[in-house]
Amino acid sequence: MATLKQIAKELGLSPATVSRALNGFPEVNIDTRKLVEETAKQLEYRPNKIAQKLVSGRSGMVGMIVRINPRSPFDRTFAEIMLGLSSRLAQHDIDLVFQVASESDPVESYRKMIEKQIVDGFIVNAPVANDPRIAFLTKKGIPFVVHGRASKDAVHPYFDISNNGVTETAVRHLAALGHKRIALLNGEKTAVYAIDREEGFRATVADLGIHVPERMIVNGQPFELYGYEAAKAMLADATPPSAIICVSTVVANGVYRAAGELGISIPRDLSVIAHDDDIPQLRAENFVPPLTVTSAPLQASCGPLAEILITRLGLAQGTPLQQVAEAELIERASTAPVLSRLATPWT
Amino acid sequence: MATLKQIAKELGLSPATVSRALNGFPEVNIDTRKLVEETAKQLEYRPNKIAQKLVSGRSGMVGMIVRINPRSPFDRTFAEIMLGLSSRLAQHDIDLVFQVASESDPVESYRKMIEKQIVDGFIVNAPVANDPRIAFLTKKGIPFVVHGRASKDAVHPYFDISNNGVTETAVRHLAALGHKRIALLNGEKTAVYAIDREEGFRATVADLGIHVPERMIVNGQPFELYGYEAAKAMLADATPPSAIICVSTVVANGVYRAAGELGISIPRDLSVIAHDDDIPQLRAENFVPPLTVTSAPLQASCGPLAEILITRLGLAQGTPLQQVAEAELIERASTAPVLSRLATPWT
DNA sequence: TTTCCTTTTCAAAACGTTTTAAATGGACAG
DNA sequence: CTGTCCATTTAAAACGTTTTGAAAAGGAAA
Incomplete structure (x- = not known):
């Protein structure tokens, strides 16, 4: 692979001139520039990045x-x-x-x-x-x-993204459907996004006058199994939630599985909404029923x-x-008006 | 950040000696070496990779x-x-x-x-x-x-991995359970691994005297939806397969969903086996029933x-x-002896 | 002719290393 | 005293660029 020096030698020019010609400096004669450019192309010259980096101090x-x-x-x-x-x-x-x-x-x-x-x-x-x-x-x-x-x-x-907004949007959507027992399957407690979502959740339910017991706000690593286990536990509660907000579609997947096993119908007996990073492999629209989400494609x-x-x-x-x-709310078929028997708030 | 030159100057040595001392060359005096090493440590010297790369021609x-x-x-x-x-x-x-x-x-x-x-x-x-x-x-x-x-x-x-071996293992496992109608949900036709698996599949069924119609050997991008759709089509066939070999666990996931919707019980009515890359998110052992696989962790x-x-x-x-x-065969609960009504071979 | 620009080019230094070839100084042998 | 050998160190070149400061060439103005 040709170097700048070689081009210079080839043309009887100094490396300095060749460098300037190739980097578009103004002070080089138009003919010289053309000549250099042609030769460079002909010799398939490519500047050595490493060398450039050494002098520029930048690595690119x-x-x-x-x-x-x-x-x-x-x-x-x-x-x-x-x-x-x-x-x-x-x-x-x-x-x-x-x-x-x-x-x-x-x-x-x-x-x-x-x-x-x-x-x-x-x-x-x-x-x-x-x-x-x-x-x-x-x-x-x-x-x-x-x-x-x-x-x-x-x-x-x-x-x-506005993570407070994510849960606020979800809560308001569910509240508008009459839900009073809304649970949150959040992400890991240390993650800032999860902290923000919890904050948004708490602020919004408080604003709407909805009380949510601490056991209905849980944290975990956002995997399918977490969704499954957490949902199973919540749905076995004496007063189970009528709606669950999930940290991600994967977790919602676990919630679906838990509901399926318990014979709980989505969205009739349970509304589910999740945040969707829009990962190609697990599409919210392919859920059965299609999953309502707050969407913010990664x-x-x-x-x-x-x-x-x-x-x-x-x-x-x-x-x-x-x-x-x-994040944007995309309403699909996993959220519906609450059944009257589930519409009594937590005390 | 200190440079080699600076160390040299500091100690009144030449850069060459410092370089050699730091790179463990034998011809440097033991005292000099110690001195250099100490100074380097003290000045928090780190060799500049870019410079090293320029001279060595390697980038690391x-x-x-x-x-x-x-x-x-x-x-x-x-x-x-x-x-x-x-x-x-x-x-x-x-x-x-x-x-x-x-x-x-x-x-x-x-x-x-x-x-x-x-x-x-x-x-x-x-x-x-x-x-x-x-x-x-x-x-x-x-x-x-x-x-x-x-x-x-x-x-x-x-x-x-031996991709011929993957399908050979799967086919022999199913054949040992009495299956005569074995279908293959393979990966993309252009991928070499899929070509090899098809080859292994065909060779083994031929070896066992099992005939498989072309419509029961299909290719697709290994997503859940592909597994779902392909399985639905196959199971709607007049003589559906009694066992399906899947290119991956994700595809098996789709097969499970299709079977579930059609009221087909795994493993009673349908045995399913898949190849497992052992990706943390979708674990074969968490399938219901747990999925039998050929396993080769990525x-x-x-x-x-x-x-x-x-x-x-x-x-x-x-x-x-x-x-x-x-790949290693890991037997779980998704494969079982064939039902007698499904044990008639394809013609 | 001299001075002063302008335009163009160049030599040399720089970036921070490694490596080659040569130098230094001392010990020892003759 | 001379020469040889050894251990250690050095100067200088190299890697492939960019940049600085200066020089050269040519022309115009004085």
């Missing part, structure tokens, strides 16, 4: 580190994120370096990657409250963007996420560094 | 390119691969550069990445027959390893895959560059 790569825990709730969704993100970043000629966080210390992997000096910034996902990674990167002054927020008043760059978050990071890296301008999107 | 990174098609059957499994692979590679201080194949031309992304000269090799997944990527990389002389095989007699480095393939690539890169020795693993 960003890192993404995910937890290795095979039970992590995000290995289902992170594929979606990576697909979208990587293609967006590629448009700016930025590569994505992927790594699994092998250490128990959550910042260790970031530290190592920074020390290697191979990335210019990071995409951080699945933030928890007071996330040490965010504190670390902020202290180090390394650019990053978070998918989600460390807290409602976070000062770092992020893209997030893919849609990739564009903004990439833009924000690029802006933060100083490679673009004008993008707000903090963005919040609203 | 390998690339993995996946297709962007959101309906691709592999976005479900590639997360698993990447998790395992990345952590294995990290042990050898190799980073994984991830990219989505945005071009319609399958080799275009590889070409670009090679031209940037930022990776030393590739992991290629989901090979198809006569895969152009493999031909391209071979021609270019770029090291790579394939997860799967381009063909049975492939000459490139690969790790694969995670288990990551170690060999990484070893092979590292060997191919010349960073290790002794690993065979081509490895084939056998």
